[in-house]
Amino acid sequence: MKIAFYGSSLLSSYWNGAATYYRGILRDLAARGHDITFYEPDAFDRQQHRDIDPPEWCRSVVYPATDAGLASVLAEAGDADIVVKANGVGVYDRELLEGVIARAAPYALKLFWDVDAAATLDEMRSDPDHPVRAALPQLDMVLTYGGGPPVVSAYEGFGAATCVPVYNALDPTTHFPVPPDERFACDLAFLGNRLPDREARVEEFFLRPAAALPGRSFLIGGNGWETKAMPGNVRHRGHVYTAEHNAFNCTPAAVLNVARDSMAHVGFSPATRVFEAAGAAACLITDAWEGIELFLTPDEEVLVARDGQDVAEHLAALTPERAKAIGEAALARVLRDHTYTLRGEQVDLLLRERAAQAREAA
Incomplete structure (x- = not known):
């Protein structure tokens, strides 16, 4: 399936602790046959502190952190079978979430992927107009970086159709024992x-x-x-x-x-x-x-x-x-x-099941 993923950064871990999480899961999903595009803004000097070059397993789109740049990447949301908005992009978070929901194809699966769920839920409790709170009825699923039963219960209490933790893990091709330095x-x-x-x-x-x-x-x-x-x-x-x-x-x-x-x-x-x-x-x-x-x-x-x-x-x-x-x-x-192969297997199964249901409903 074709996945459009709107996140903070795949290429840089600079002020971006989720980078290795994105890389591990998305690389495994690509190996399972998914066609992935990752959209990240040119912001916070991340592009000047890249850890990796654009990978062969994922199309990387770096867009200007401007209204025009936002419009250019939202225009591609309608081509995907699955659209994902991750939290903490840092610029245009509200506009990205609202935009991918509005632009998604009728049959597309719409996900919010929260890599800071506890903090997001605290914000939602104090702000009835929080963009994630408003978007939940239009989302097919919420995936989280962690949080276990307390986070699942809280998200479903706010109206999420489904909330599933997808925990961090190890990518043994990038993190492994080496000699001391x-x-x-x-x-x-x-x-x-x-x-x-x-x-x-x-x-x-x-x-x-x-x-x-x-x-x-x-x-x-x-x-x-x-x-x-x-x-x-x-x-x-x-x-x-x-x-x-x-x-x-x-x-x-x-x-x-x-x-x-x-x-x-x-x-x-x-x-x-x-x-x-x-x-x-x-x-x-x-x-x-x-x-x-x-x-x-x-x-x-x-x-x-x-x-x-x-x-x-x-x-x-x-x-x-x-x-x-x-x-x-x-x-x-x-x-x-706890490897990303296991996490990828979990996400792949979820996506295929939910996408089939979304297509039937459409």
Whole structure:
């Protein structure tokens, strides 16, 4: 089937944490025979920080972030069997959602793909005129980056016909063990952009342990941290490109995952970093959130911390042997249960079933 996908960026992970998620799922769908076009705006300097060239498995359309650019890509929505609007494009989000619904062919399947469902639902609760809330009666399905039963229940409560979580996963062709790289040598590394609903948790789970363990070395990667006051044993790397993620994950003694406030509150929302680190056989320490055991087994495949003190204690007790055992167990688990091949199979089945129903109805 022909899929028109309107998202933030397929080509760049710069201020765009969903990039590897899009790549993993869409590449697998392309391998299953779908003809995919990904439409992304030229915005936020993402095109100046590309991680990949336009892939052979997907037609990539980068459009100017202007009214004319918007009109040019919406004009193609009517040619698709499936139209997808992802959240968080960053420009023209309302217009894109309303436009793809209005321009879609009568038989087309119309999807909203939410890669920040907990935050979107909070916005919808406080804004009766929220564009997603208004669009739900016209959408065939909502897919989410995660969120589990709480997100499904909330979306269906707002009137979604169907809401299905499609979790992050591992693409073993891009994330895998590699030799250490001294640029990323440290005791604990964290990778994530500085965002308002993450910063306080980074202070607790990363900066507090750093201050408590002055003899240990810490490394933070991601955009926006250059103006943040940090202990002297913390180094800042800035943006870390996707091609560097394996070395970033393989080199430190341990890697930290810190959920954003909304995702930690809802649970069932493992970030892409969880699977990327596990795919590199890193020893992962994660902040505690409901549902972690569905993805990795605590104390065997991941270390779970309730607060910064727990992080410091995990790090102080960690030996190279235990770190290696945890990382290898995590890699085995994600290769078995959490690959984009499995996620693609899930989405492919959903799309084919729903598209057939939409055609019958039309």
